[in-house]
Every structure is written in structure tokens, then in C-alpha cells.
Amino acid sequence: MTLLLAAFLFVLMMFAIQSSPLLLNPMAFKRSPSPQSSLPRANGLTRYQNETRQQLPHVIIFGVAKAGTSALLRMLSLHSGVAAAPREVHFFDSESNYEKGYSWYVSQMPFAFPDQLTLEKTPGYFGKSFVPERIHQMNPDIKLLLVVREPTERMVSGYTHTLYSNIMKHKITKTFEEFLLNDGQLDLEYKGLNHSLYYAHMQNWLKYFPLKNFHIVDGDELVKDPVPEMKKVERFLGLEPQINSSFFVFNEEKGFYCLKEHGQEQCLGKNKGRAHPYVEPDILQKLHQFFHEPNKRFFKLVGRTFNWK
Numbered sequence: 001m002t003l004l005l006a007a008f009l010f011v012l013m014m015f016a017i018q019s020s021p022l023l024l025n026p027m028a029f030k031r032s033p034s035p036q037s038s039l040p041r042a043n044g045l046t047r048y049q050n051e052t053r054q055q056l057p058h059v060i061i062f063g064v065a066k067a068g069t070s071a072l073l074r075m076l077s078l079h080s081g082v083a084a085a086p087r088e089v090h091f092f093d094s095e096s097n098y099e100k101g102y103s104w105y106v107s108q109m110p111f112a113f114p115d116q117l118t119l120e121k122t123p124g125y126f127g128k129s130f131v132p133e134r135i136h137q138m139n140p141d142i143k144l145l146l147v148v149r150e151p152t153e154r155m156v157s158g159y160t161h162t163l164y165s166n167i168m169k170h171k172i173t174k175t176f177e178e179f180l181l182n183d184g185q186l187d188l189e190y191k192g193l194n195h196s197l198y199y200a201h202m203q204n205w206l207k208y209f210p211l212k213n214f215h216i217v218d219g220d221e222l223v224k225d226p227v228p229e230m231k232k233v234e235r236f237l238g239l240e241p242q243i244n245s246s247f248f249v250f251n252e253e254k255g256f257y258c259l260k261e262h263g264q265e266q267c268l269g270k271n272k273g274r275a276h277p278y279v280e281p282d283i284l285q286k287l288h289q290f291f292h293e294p295n296k297r298f299f300k301l302v303g304r305t306f307n308w309k
Contacts, residue, residue: 045102045103045106046106047106047107047111049111051113051114052111052112052113053111053112053114054106054107054109054110054111054112054118055106055109055112055118056102056105056106056109056118056138056139057085057109057118057119057120057142058117058118058119058142058143059117059118059119059120059142059143059144059145059237060119060120060121060122060125060135060142060143060144060145061073061076061119061120061121061122061123061145061147062121062122062123062124062125062126062144062145062146062147063123063126063146063147063148063217063219064123064126064127064147064148064149064154064195064196064198065123065154065158065161065195066149066154066157066158066161067123067147067148067149067154067219068147068149068217068219068220068222068223069121069123069147070121071219071222071223071226072121072145072147072217072222072233073119073121074259075222075226075230075243075247075259076119076230076233078242078243078247078259078261079234079239079242079243080116080242081115081116081117081239081240081242082116082117082119082239083109083110083111083112083113083116083117083118083119084110084118084119084120084121085108085109085110085118085119085120085121086110088120088121088122088123088124089105089108089120089122090122090124091104091105091108091120091122092122092125092128092131092134092135093122093124093125093128093131098134102138108120117237117239119145123147126146126201126205127194127195127201129204132204132205132207132208132209133208135208136208136209140208140209141213142213143213143215143236143237144205144209144213144214144215145214145215145217145233145236146202146214146215146216146217147216147217147219147222148198148216148217148218148219148306149218149219149220150220150306150308150309151196151198151287151291151294151295151308152196152284152287152288152291152309153220154196154219155180155192155193155196155287156176156276156277156279157276158192159176159179159192159277160275160276160277163277176277176279176283177279177280177283179192180192180193180283180287181283186286186287186290193290196291196294197294198294198295198298199294199295199297199298199301200294202298202301202302203301206301211302211303214302215232215233215236215237216302216304217229217232217233218306220306220307223256223257224256226248226257227243227244227245227247227248230243231243246260247259247260248260249265251265251267254267288309291308295308
């Protein structure tokens with residue numbers, strides 16, 4: 001009788017374990033606490049180490065390639081109230097990563113003190129249509145930092161990155177015009193062109209999040225004069241004002257501001273600030289004309305005008 005009872009209790013215990021809603025799959029978890037509240041210890045999503053912890057992010061930085069997301073991450077990391085993931089996580093835009101669930105996502109986050117905001121940066125989230133819904137399922141109150149840049153300049157910068165990368169790999173690459181044009185007309189299938197249609201992507205994000213969840217960072221101004229842009233970011237995130245001109249030093253050779261950390265000048269990677277190849281003025285004019293109307297639609301959508309051609 002005792003053996004039968006023990007076996008019965010064992011079966012019940014195994015059933016309870018298998019049925020327990022452990023949050024290993026994102027689709028089983030519809031909402032996380034808002035950034036103003038801490039994650040409960042019992043939910044299995046917070047890892048502790050002494051006084052610090054890994055947790056779901058309060059803030060996500062995203063945008064388009066060569067818009068300035070890396071610069072923003074580095075600058076924000078100087079603030080004592082921020083703990084930033086050291087690399088792009090690609091959780092919401094990668095099926096293989098997303099299937100690993102929130103426990104894996106949390107494991108990619110930095111250990112942060114209770115009064116710090118945890119944030120991660122993955123630019124590619126912006127252009128993927130399914131990403132906003134996934135982030136909303138995790139936390140509809142999350143704060144979103146979107147970095148944009150004048151589309152034509154951004155496209156040339158993106159091409160420059162591809163060009164130098166191919167040179168380093170001893171690969172032949174097309175000219176900017178060859179990428180951009182098809183029978184003398186703009187190739188609407190060119191990814192660089194589609195990625196710069198900000199209004200189309202933003203429309204999708206606004207289906208899931210109100211505009212108050214977003215702060216849009218001007219990537220051009222962030223490079224030219226970082227302090228005013230960073231002050232806006234601090235206010236949006238509710239951070240104590242800390243970042244000022246003493247955090248930056250202008251690098252004459254590179255032509256942009258570098259960071260000053262522990263008294264040392266720290267510039268972004270070697271792939272930042274490279275000289276752009278020459279592009280025919282008529283090509284640039286054609287791009288400016290193409291983006292004129294989409295840019296106006298984006299300005300109207302976000303209630304803000306940028307100083308773009």
C-alpha cells in the first residue's frame with residue numbers, strides 16, 4: 001500500500017512539473033512588468049548576482065544601419081543609470097533566437113543594479129514587420145529609442161561600409177549606381193532604398209505602440225553635436241542629467257566627436273567616419289526627389305520635422 005501511494009505521489013509530482021507554466025517560450029508570456037516596477041523573483045526571468053541582476057530590458061534601441069545606433073549605445077553607456085547589453089542580441093528578429101525563449105534573452109542582458117535601466121540595441125528590429133507585435137507581447141510599456149538619419153546620406157554611408165568590407169575581403173563590388181539603378185531608374189527592390197522609407201515601417205510600429213513610447217533620435221545631429229541629443233534622451237528615459245560636453249572630444253582627423261572615458265579618447269570602430277566615394281550629383285538629386293514625399297509622411301506621422309533635403 002505504501003509503495004502504491006509513493007508511486008501515485010511521484011506521478012502527481014511529475015505531472016505538476018510538466019504542466020507548470022515555466023516561461024521558456026515567448027508565446028507563453030504575454031506581458032512583463034513595466035519599467036517602473038521590478039521583476040518578481042519567482043517568475044524565473046531574473047538572475048541575481050550579489051546586488052545585481054539580469055532582467056528583461058526596459059529600453060530597446062533600434063533603427064536602420066549606419067544611422068547611429070552604435071554611437072547612441074556607447075554614449076548612453078557612459079551614464080551611471082544605464083546597463084547596456086554589449087552586443088546586438090537579435091532576439092525578436094531571429095527565429096532561432098526567439099525560439100530559445102525569454103530565459104535565453106535575459107541571459108544576454110548585463111547584470112544591473114536595481115536603480116539602473118537595462119537596455120539592448122538591435123537596429124534590424126525596425127524593418128521587420130513581425131517584431132513590434134513580439135515586443136508588445138513582452139512589454140507594451142517598453143521605451144523605444146529609434147535612430148534615423150537623412151535617407152540619402154544614410155544610403156551612401158551604407159554603401160561605403162559594403163565597399164570597404166568587400167575591399168578587405170578582396171571581393172569585387174558594384175558601384176553605388178549599379179546597386180541603385182535599373183535601366184536608369186531607381187530600383188525599388190534595392191534594400192537600401194526600402195530600408196529608408198521610414199514612414200512605412202513606423203506605421204507598422206504604431207499599430208502596437210503609442211507615439212509616447214518612442215523617442216526619435218536624430219542620427220545626423222547626434223554626430224554633429226551629441227550633447228543636446230543626449231539631453232533629450234536622458235529626459236525621455238527619466239535619467240538624472242549626467243552626460244555633458246566633458247564626455248566628448250572632437251577628433252579633427254575623423255571629423256566627428258569621440259568619447260572621453262577615464263581621461264582617454266575613445267572613438268568608435270575603424271568602420272566609422274570613413275570617406276564616402278564620389279556619387280554623381282544627378283544621382284543624389286534623384287534620391288532627394290524620391291524621398292521628399294516619404295519624408296513628409298514620416299514627419300507627419302511622428303509629429304516632428306527633421307532638417308533633411
